[in-house]
Amino acid sequence: MLRIESLCAYYRGNQALKGVSLEVQQGEVVSLIGSNGAGKTTLLNCISGLHTDRTGEIWFREKDVSRAQPHDLVMLGLVQVPENRQLFGPMTVEENLQMGAYLRSGKMTGVMLRKEVDRLLERFPALRSRRKQRAGTLSGGEQQMVAIGRGLMSDPRLLMLDEPSLGLAPMIVQEIFSIIKQLQREGCTILLVEQNALGALSLSDRAYLLETGRLTMSGQSSTLIADKRIRRAYLGHDLET
């Protein structure tokens, strides 16, 4: 579904990604782990067309989208849920969700759009009573749910989640991860970027490890989770071994 060939990205001459190649198949949940500053978000921003200072090829659904605009990619079904949620704070939860569906809403009446929001809120019971509340006043976990919901509203083929657990309390992180598991069961294709390596590895099918702009390891998540080097560096298990 998504294939990236030798992607390099630059920030004012500094190279942030040094020849990254990866692949995501239909129906897979692939996680991309790595420490802060490894280039994970840059990689996602390259894929979604937000970061343009780059070379290399990006193929999505058999199309070369290396030079596509962000809105064209969303139209193809590639949706990014950004780091720090980036909700439209002063707008209500409902309006935020509607923004996600605007791409399709040309073909929708107001009633259909409302039904679509209703359907989505069934997935997030915590948000149901918050419908008319300003998104900026929600808790971190609720905001993350709105961000994921907004992404789902455009009916994506591939959902890219950027650090969904960032800054959330452990209990809320569990809740967010269980939402991702639910999406996985429904057959969603997901590219999950996480610093929380244990969480990401335990729910994904395959994983890539990104270190200072290079992919240094890849394979089945279950293999990576057992790997000594990963355990030591990313799972905090150095004392046990």
Place this chain on the structure above:
Amino acid sequence: MDFSTTITLNGLIQQFLVGLSRTTILFIVSSGLSLVLGVLRIPNVAHGSLYMIGAFLCYSISTLFGAGSTGFWLAVILAPLGVALISLAAERGLFCHLYDREHLMLLLFTFALMLLCRDAVKIIWGSNYRSLSPPEILQGSLSILGMPFPKYNLFLLGAGPVVALGLWFLIHRTKIGKISRAAAVDRDMVGAVGINVSWVFASVFVIGCFLAGLGGALVAPTQNITQGMDHTIIMEAFLIVIIGGLGNVWGALLGALIFGLTDSIGILVWPQFSIVFPYAVVVIVLIFRPKGLLKATW
């Protein structure tokens, strides 16, 4: 100086109404400026020039159709549309290439556009002032509390709320309005949820400039249409936008009320210094609310 003899309650009320009708024009123009500033982040100095062009166009179209009532109403509709067309050409041809540049570039660019507009007006309409009479039905005055009040100003009093309601509907109930609000908060994210930002920017710019043209067309019968009406209004509009809260359309309404009313009441209280009052209020507001009365997003 004796204030008490000159101020009567009736006089105060009448001056209040005059101020309100002036507020209408200020609101229409500055809400457009605010919209463009809030969504596109363009401090459009040429906004006042579009207002001036709106007034001149209103004059020309109205004379073209025989300077009667029909001519006037047609002009009030067509002049802002003409301004919108000019702004569409400016946006698609020029502005849209500059959004990624820094603010200063945009400011300089709109400044250049202002100079161009000024010369264009001079070339097309000459440097004489023009005047336009209101349509027959709105000529003369009505007696309000025993004082004559121009009918046209009453019409403006009605037009203000209509425009405000229309704008409210546009911003809160329509797709383009919701996208605009979202773009004012986070422009990149609007692109990331699949909306073609460039198209949204063009629409918002045209709507904002349409409001400048509408303000110019509506003000035409109340004053001389001259070169230079651009820079008085742009000063006032920027001050209104600043005290209302940058980019907040409802702030523009609040700012216009404050500015228009202190101006008209000031004339009554202390005529020699009346020009100082609105500016003094601006200073006072900024001392206590440096970021304006309302929050930047709406």
